Amino acid sequence: MKKNRMSMMTFMTGLITCLLVLFIILFAGTFSYIYKTSITESAMIGAEQAVDLVKDTLDMNLDSVNQDFFLIEDKVKECRSEDELKQYLNSVVNVRSGIVTIMVYDMNGNLLTYGSDESELKKQLGENLSYLPDIFNNESNHISTPHVQNMFKSYYPWVVTIGYKVHSALYQEDVYLAMDISFSKVLSYINLVSIGKRGYCFVVDEQGNYVYHPQQQLIFSGMKEENMEFLAQEPDGTTIVGDKIYSISTMSNYGWKIVGISYTEEMIQEKITQMYERIFEIALGCIVLAFVVIWIFESKISKPIRELTKAMQQFENQVENYRYNSVKGIAEIESLSKSFDHLVLMIQKLMIHIKEEETELRKTELKALQTQINPHFLYNTLDSIQWMCEQGENERAVEMVSALAKLFRISISKGKEFITIEQELIHVKNYMIIQSFRFHNQFHYEFNVDEDVLKYYCNKITLQPLVENAIIHGIEGMCDEGEICITVSQDEDEVILIVEDNGVGMTQEKCEKILKHDTSDNFGIGIKNVNDRLKIYFGEQYGLKIESELDEGTKITIRFPKIDDNYLKKEGLQ
Numbered sequence: 001m002k003k004n005r006m007s008m009m010t011f012m013t014g015l016i017t018c019l020l021v022l023f024i025i026l027f028a029g030t031f032s033y034i035y036k037t038s039i040t041e042s043a044m045i046g047a048e049q050a051v052d053l054v055k056d057t058l059d060m061n062l063d064s065v066n067q068d069f070f071l072i073e074d075k076v077k078e079c080r081s082e083d084e085l086k087q088y089l090n091s092v093v094n095v096r097s098g099i100v101t102i103m104v105y106d107m108n109g110n111l112l113t114y115g116s117d118e119s120e121l122k123k124q125l126g127e128n129l130s131y132l133p134d135i136f137n138n139e140s141n142h143i144s145t146p147h148v149q150n151m152f153k154s155y156y157p158w159v160v161t162i163g164y165k166v167h168s169a170l171y172q173e174d175v176y177l178a179m180d181i182s183f184s185k186v187l188s189y190i191n192l193v194s195i196g197k198r199g200y201c202f203v204v205d206e207q208g209n210y211v212y213h214p215q216q217q218l219i220f221s222g223m224k225e226e227n228m229e230f231l232a233q234e235p236d237g238t239t240i241v242g243d244k245i246y247s248i249s250t251m252s253n254y255g256w257k258i259v260g261i262s263y264t265e266e267m268i269q270e271k272i273t274q275m276y277e278r279i280f281e282i283a284l285g286c287i288v289l290a291f292v293v294i295w296i297f298e299s300k301i302s303k304p305i306r307e308l309t310k311a312m313q314q315f316e317n318q319v320e321n322y323r324y325n326s327v328k329g330i331a332e333i334e335s336l337s338k339s340f341d342h343l344v345l346m347i348q349k350l351m352i353h354i355k356e357e358e359t360e361l362r363k364t365e366l367k368a369l370q371t372q373i374n375p376h377f378l379y380n381t382l383d384s385i386q387w388m389c390e391q392g393e394n395e396r397a398v399e400m401v402s403a404l405a406k407l408f409r410i411s412i413s414k415g416k417e418f419i420t421i422e423q424e425l426i427h428v429k430n431y432m433i434i435q436s437f438r439f440h441n442q443f444h445y446e447f448n449v450d451e452d453v454l455k456y457y458c459n460k461i462t463l464q465p466l467v468e469n470a471i472i473h474g475i476e477g478m479c480d481e482g483e484i485c486i487t488v489s490q491d492e493d494e495v496i497l498i499v500e501d502n503g504v505g506m507t508q509e510k511c512e513k514i515l516k517h518d519t520s521d522n523f524g525i526g527i528k529n530v531n532d533r534l535k536i537y538f539g540e541q542y543g544l545k546i547e548s549e550l551d552e553g554t555k556i557t558i559r560f561p562k563i564d565d566n567y568l569k570k571e572g573l574q
Contacts, residue, residue: 023286043264044238047247050195051260055249058190062143062181062254065098065162069179072102073166076177080170082113089115098182100149100157104168105131105176111151112175120153135163136176143254145209146183158183160211187212195247199262206255208232231259240264304333305386308340312379322348332401339408340378346412378404384438400437403430411461418568421488421495422454428463428486435471443475443482450489457563458495459533465526466499466556474503474554490562497558505553511546527556534560 072092079085089102093115101116109131128151132144144161159180168175190201190212203211208228210219218224230241231248238247247260322344381404388397410419410427419427425447432445467484475482487498514527531544538560548554 040240040264043262044240044245044247047195047199047245047260047262048238048249050199051201051247051249051258054190054201054260055251055258058256058258059251059253061098062251065096065179065181068092068096068099069162069164069177072179073164073177076104076166076168076170076175078169082170085170086113086115089113091115093117100159100180100182101130101151103130103151103178103180105178106171107174107176109133109176112171114151116152121151122153130159130161130178130180131176132161132163132178133176135161136165136178143256145205145211149180183212190214195260195262199245199260201258201260202226204228204231204257204259206257211256226259226261231257301330301333301389302386304330304337305382305389308333308337309379309382309386311340312382332398332405335405336401336408339405339412342412343408380438381434384434388437396437400434403433406430407434417460418457418563419460420454421456421458424458424460424463425449425454425486425488427461428467431464432467432484435467439471439476442478443471443484445484445486448485448487448489453488453490453495455564456495457568458497458560459530459537462530462534462558463497463499465530466558469527470499470501470503470554474501474505477504491559493562494559495562498555499558500553500555502553505548505550507550508548511548514546515544530558534558 072089075088076085079088085104089104093099093102094117101114103114104112106112109128111128130147130149130151135144146158146160148156149159150156157180160183161178161180163176163178165174166177167173190203191214195201200214202213205211208231210216213219213226215224219226227241231246234246234248236248236250238245240246243264245260245262245264247262249258250256251258381400385397385400385404388394388400407427407430410423410430429447436443436445463486467486470484471482475484483502485498485500487496487500489496489498515531516528527544527546534543542560543558545557545559546554547557
């Protein structure tokens, strides 16, 4: 019963699918990790840039206010008229929209003069919330926390205060100079910056008090809180804690700390979703490409081999009338196809010659050639090549195809009977490569060659029948690994070829019957043909000698004269 085999198309589809799935999994895992790391870093950089923008904007505007303050400070020091001073302070407030009030206090906190858009002071001021002695005694820039100014009737702006202690020529003593800045102006710079849809920025002072928070009411009501303990210990920079990205930057001149909070899910998840969509598109493209590759493999390799195999079967059934059409495929298959085409033509020509010339020599030559190129051998070899392709052993298949093509090339040899010993060795080596593949390395072989002998000629297909019998009748039935040794040497005017194996061996009686072809089966036909051709061309003193012992192996020795180009020309054999 014929063994059911998986089709090459099915095998290749399964193999490529598995490899493709593995590739997609590895690619998706590696790419997602790299991409997630990249977009996480990008999200962190974006959050850090947003916070830095807030800090830089606040720094720039507060520094501008500070410059105005220093100009006012110089005027307070120099001015000797209270009206002049008040007029100057009012003009500054009117010109600079961000300045709410400029105030001058004595050392006891009494208001000496001021500049403001609001002119009506409260009669009973009570505690002036803008009088902050702590900020006046600071030598470096210092800004207060936000508070409500309560100096004027029906006017309660939310401000921050900058102040210094200066010496006034007008009052002839040290006074406190304070400037109230509209905090809503400061907030406008913070609210312009967004970090995603849910992200936000808030500001705390050096003591960890809130300067500004977009959800101030929730903070003061206790419905929301920030991790102030973590923020107090964390240096400037960006870090991820849980599902939040914290970006912190400190205003070195004023001590405020800008904190930006964004959410990894919002900043990263959307891009990850887009990434998986791209991976799916790539995977789909790979699948399409895989089917294209399978189709190409099917059309260029699998299909041509099936056609060539079918042709071999047809040729086996109708040798004389067979007409072969070459198949198309990869270079090796086309080369094999051309060789088989030449082989078919050569066999058919030889068969015509046999019918026309009933000479023993031609019969012997034809039998030797038919032994070498037996369609059963070709079919089995191609079957092995197809099996290798199905198993994905493409390199071995190519090597076997190459060996078979070379075997055919030397077998044909443009119709020449004589080839160099070097060519004969190449021919038998290719034959043993093929058989080694077919018999799954059941045997190994070696060559011991005298290089000086390679230039001489011998009958074509002299060694192959001997090696074939060694494999099929000597080694195939062994349990242990077989060994075949081919030795090429010279003895004065003679060439000596030895084929030796460690096979099952045979009796002396059987050895004699082989040379007489006195056997009941086809055993030894090739050996006798080689022996007959040698004797026909060179005389009865030349030919084969068989030495064998049961379970020890067989040794076949061939002797023939040294033949060079001159000999072939002289005998008309070239």
